[in-house]
Amino acid sequence: MAEQPSPDFRDLFHRGQLTIGISELSRMTGVSPRQLRYWQKKGYIIPKNEDEPGRARIYTMKMVIKAAAMSNLLQTGYTLKAAAAQVDERMRPAQTMYRVLFGRYQGFEVADDGQLLVDLGTFDPDPTQELFAKLVNDQPKFILKAKNQ
Template sequence: MADGVKSDFRDMFHKGQLTIGISELSRMTGVSPRQLRYWQKKGYIIPKNEDEPGRARIYTMRMVLKAAAMSNLLQTGYTLKAAAAQVDERMKPAQTMYHVLFDRYQGYEVTDAGEILVDLGPFDPDPTQELYAQLVAEKPRFVLKGRV
């Protein structure tokens, strides 16, 4: 696989390149921009560019999901503080999966049969082997191949 495709894919997700502005976040969540700014002041949501005062706020997809989930919990009676804590707790497994997948992702290959093998890098117990994942009947299957 070409390195350009690999880096484009990783950059898009790993570095938070998918972003939206505060107006879009407000429309998506039903939370007013003023309320979102309050949530930011309290530290519950953090714009990607928080270290650039005076610039329009932009939010990563992670913050979009967090704000949407908090909004839903607020509508069911949670306090803002409790909603933020609950969402943070619920997001921990997803954050772990994100790091496991994106820290290991090396690219992908397409086999002669048209199957996609996701390269997860050297196999820890035996670094002479490369670990690949593929979907077989919509279930993950792992394959070890000698490194070239």
């Protein structure tokens, strides 16, 4: 049976718990808090706690990356709208990969040879099998194992 990921691991990466405030975001990106609030008003960045009016804005790492990338594009001549669209398009593959991996990740187990096997859950075409991944010479290899009932 695969070890369950620690709650800290899942909470940090899956639920957006790595956050910073608007002042830190401003310092990191060189964008004024006033400008960041404008970006939020336009819907280009969204604070994690947007549904809590009156509370200090906090941003996930995804929004930090987006704001920094938008700031860089603005400095090269993009308009705000074009910069936001370009960043969204560039982030799509990473977001898809994140959702696939964290949606499937069930934990890990250590094989008899000491190698880590990442448990990716039930193999959809055959629910009696579980899908695992491991690294062989730094390359991912996939393994199907009979599901333990």
